Amino acid sequence: MRIDKYLWCVRYYKTRNMVTEACKKNHITVNGLIAKPSKEVFPTDKITFRKDQITQIITVLDIPESRVAAKLVDIYRRNDTPPEVYQHLELLKLSKEHYRKTGTGRPTKKDRRDIDEFGNDIEDEEDNN
Structure with a gap:
């Protein structure tokens, strides 16, 4: 065949x-x-x-x-x-979902404000040090 x-x-x-x-x-x-x-x-x-x-x-x-x-x-x-290959694939899938859940789409305005506020807090800490 x-x-x-x-x-x-x-x-x-x-x-x-x-x-x-x-x-x-x-x-x-x-x-x-x-x-x-x-x-x-x-x-x-x-x-x-x-x-x-x-x-x-x-x-x-x-x-x-x-x-x-x-x-x-x-x-x-x-x-x-080998089973290790399948375990590696599962880790890849989990790492992709770590940042943002699948299906949640783009960040909302509130999410964007929270992200910007978090970034500003980090910059403020760096300026103080």
């Missing part, structure tokens, strides 16, 4: 076109070699690809006939990605 069809069938990408673009950008390797979209994959092949700031490593266990249900994906691949 072609690499683009395989990664689409095991639900790593929404469309085959997305896989093709990733292959053209050299984001996907099979057994350490850069893969074109038409590269054939076989059981025991190791596929490495970068998606969502994570370098995923999977091993092909079997070739599906067509796109499979999410619950059945583990029959066709084994995820060899």
Whole structure:
């Protein structure tokens, strides 16, 4: 089975076109070699690809006939990605939310005044020292 069809069938990408673009950008390797979209994959092949700031490593266990249900994906691949990578992704998500909660939008006038007032307090302290 072609690499683009395989990664689409095991639900790593929404469309085959997305896989093709990733292959053209050299984001996907099979057994350490850069893969074109038409590269054939076989059981025991190791596929490495970068998606969502994570370098995923999977091993092909079997070739599906067509796109499979999410619950059945583990029959066709084994995820060899180290757990530290997922922990690092969680830390990135938390660090983005630290400054401002997701979905709160732009600062309001009151927020802006509070920010300016806080900045002025810091400048006053520096002037006094």
